[in-house]
Amino acid sequence: MADRIFRAPGRVNLIGEHTDYNEGLVLPAALDLYCEIRVASRLDSLLNASALNLGQSASWDVRDFVSAHPRGDWSDYVAGTAQQMALRGVRLRGLDIEIESQVPMGAGLSSSAALEVALAMALSAFDGGKLGGAEIAKACREAEAGFVGLQCGIMDQFVAVFGRKGYAVLLDCRSLEHRLVPMPEGVEIVLVNSGVLHELALTAYNERSRESCAAVRRLGRSLRDISVEEWPSVEESLPEPLRRRARHVVFENQRVLDFAAACKKNDLDALGALMAASHRSLALDYEVSCVELDYLIDAASDLEGVVGCRMTGGGFGGCTVNLVRPESVDGFRTAVSQAYQRRFGRAPQIYVCSTADGACEVAT
Numbered sequence: 021m022a023d024r025i026f027r028a029p030g031r032v033n034l035i036g037e038h039t040d041y042n043e044g045l046v047l048p049a050a051l052d053l054y055c056e057i058r059v060a061s062r063l064d065s066l067l068n069a070s071a072l073n074l075g076q077s078a079s080w081d082v083r084d085f086v087s088a089h090p091r092g093d094w095s096d097y098v099a100g101t102a103q104q105m106a107l108r109g110v111r112l113r114g115l116d117i118e119i120e121s122q123v124p125m126g127a128g129l130s131s132s133a134a135l136e137v138a139l140a141m142a143l144s145a146f147d148g149g150k151l152g153g154a155e156i157a158k159a160c161r162e163a164e165a166g167f168v169g170l171q172c173g174i175m176d177q178f179v180a181v182f183g184r185k186g187y188a189v190l191l192d193c194r195s196l197e198h199r200l201v202p203m204p205e206g207v208e209i210v211l212v213n214s215g216v217l218h219e220l221a222l223t224a225y226n227e228r229s230r231e232s233c234a235a236v237r238r239l240g241r242s243l244r245d246i247s248v249e250e251w252p253s254v255e256e257s258l259p260e261p262l263r264r265r266a267r268h269v270v271f272e273n274q275r276v277l278d279f280a281a282a283c284k285k286n287d288l289d290a291l292g293a294l295m296a297a298s299h300r301s302l303a304l305d306y307e308v309s310c311v312e313l314d315y316l317i318d319a320a321s322d323l324e325g326v327v328g329c330r331m332t333g334g335g336f337g338g339c340t341v342n343l344v345r346p347e348s349v350d351g352f353r354t355a356v357s358q359a360y361q362r363r364f365g366r367a368p369q370i371y372v373c374s375t376a377d378g379a380c381e382v383a384t
Contacts (some may be wrong), residue, residue, distance in 0.1 A: 022118070024056035024145065028138035028180045028379035029054050030123035031130045032209060032341050033332050034188055035298050036276040038306055040173025042232050042269045043194035047201065047275040049209075051182020052376040055121040055134035059142050062114030069098045072120040082112035090167060101136045102143060104159040104382025108219040111147045124369065126217035128333020132168070135360035136160035136381045145381060153181040154196060156379075171229040172178055172334075183378040188278050194244060201280045203375055204291060207327050207343040212320070212356055213369040214312040216337035225334050228265065228306060235266040243269040261307070268305040274296060286326045291343060295322070295328035308335030312364065316340045320357045323352055 029050040045161050059277035062068075067085075070077045071094055072188040078095035080088065085103045090096045098119075106112055117139070123131040137160050144151045151159070160177040164170050178196070179189050186199040203209075235258055236242060243266055246254060251270050275294050282290035299317055303309035313331045317340060320329040325348020344352050353370050360368045 023060050025056060025058050025382040026135075026138045026142040026145070026172075026379070027054045027056045027382050028134045028141065029183060029376045029384050030166050031135050031176055031179045031183065032211060032339075032373065033175065034341065035259075035279045035294060036175075036272060037298065037302055037330075037332070037335075038228060038232075038308065039272050039276070040175035040191075040193045040271055041171060041229055042173075043242050044238075044269060044273045045244075046173075046175045046191050046193060047188050047276050047279055048179040048191070048377050049188040049203065050179050050185075051123075051129065052208075052374045053122040053129065053134075053371070054376075055119065055123055055126075055131065055138045057142050058118040058120075059146070060116045061146075062116060064114045067098075067102065067112070068088045068116045070093065070116075070118050071095075071124065072118055073125075074348055082114060083104075085112060086108055087168070090169070096141060096168045097132050097135050097163065098309070100163030101139045101160055103153070103167060105140055105143045108151060108155065109271040110143055110150055112143060113146060115146065117142070124213055126338065127211075127369075128174040128331075128335070128338030129211070130180065130333075132164060132170075133160060133180050135179040136163055137177055141379050141381065144253070145179045152380075154178075157181045167360045169226075171226045175318075179378070180288045181378045183376060185375050185377050187375060188280075188283070190276070194242075201283050204283050204286050204288060204327075206286070206345060207288065208346050208349050209373045209375070210342040210344045210349060210352060211332075211373055212312075212340045212342065212370070213359075214316060214337055214339065214360075215366060215368055216310065216312045224308070224336060228308065231265045233268060235262040238262065239266070244273065246270050250273045264305040264307075267299045271301060288343075292326075292328035293340075295330040295343070298365070299330035302331055302335065306335075310336050313339065313340060315362065315363055316356065319356055320352070323355055324348055326352065
């Protein structure tokens with residue numbers, strides 16, 4: 021019997037991809053797909069974690085977390101988060117935790133951040149709730165970047181804490197200033213999971229991060245501080261592929277601002293055009309798309325009722341995000357599923373999602 025239950029959501033990034041680790045702007049929304057952690061106290065110093073979706077378990081002595089090292093599997097998200105909480109002064113104690121997640125793994129919907137944030141909320145709560153939401157997001161980001169080894173920004177963890185139903189979160193990843201942006205009216209969020217996670221994803225993701233840093237070193241300033249108007253005067257100082265990587269970040273930051281403004285006006289045509297431009301940039305300039313994602317975008321773009329579509333998440337597989345008029349959702353699901361089945365021999369997973377509130381303790 022669990023003493024307490026904690027929950028944190030997955031997220032979809034509407035626009036602003038690969039800008040978070042470049043001190044840029046992003047516009048994610050928390051989803052009604054959750055990671056839930058059920059926690060029971062122990063009398064000793066063991067922390068036992070059971071990943072119910074995987075049928076696997078792991079165990080640690082909480083006194084060892086500060087010096088813990090990665091094991092190279094799912095348990096690193098648990099150990100890394102616990103380590104960061106301990107380093108921030110949270111007193112860890114013996115616990116039995118059960119982890120069960122609705123967020124599909126490897127789909128670009130931040131299953132890892134949902135786990136990290138739910139666990140961090142639990143560990144903080146069992147020590148009197150010492151850490152606030154922003155500190156929890158920072159701790160979880162450091163767990164993923166410093167312990168697991170994915171050089172991500174803070175977007176996923178931040179929206180898992182601060183997401184609100186009916187809104188996206190416009191986040192400045194440098195200052196952490198943020199504001200809620202109402203979701204556009206007259207559309208549903210439909211996610212299509214390609215079912216693909218290419219082996220190069222982690223390596224290539226980190227390579228893109230290194231290339232962005234190399235562009236910053238050559239330019240002598242953050243890509244965040246370069247406007248689209250300035251871009252023509254600085255692009256010639258960058259060799260390829262750094263020029264294309266930087267171009268994506270500079271223009272994607274502007275697309276985030278334009279998308280937020282279009283949401284406020286409920287300008288669906290503008291939203292669609294911005295999503296299309298974002299996907300082209302991700303595919304051609306940042307080179308993080310893949311055959312399956314591009315096919316899903318092409319298949320969706322011609323369908324009636326589709327306002328806009330793009331890949332979402334780190335890339336090399338995972339999901340597309342589609343804004344679809346409600347009366348067209350059923351036809352969209354059928355058409356995309358059949359087309360993908362014909363091309364790749366398998367049907368994609370399709371989710372019709374709502375926005376949701378961020379991490380919380382669930383009343384029991």
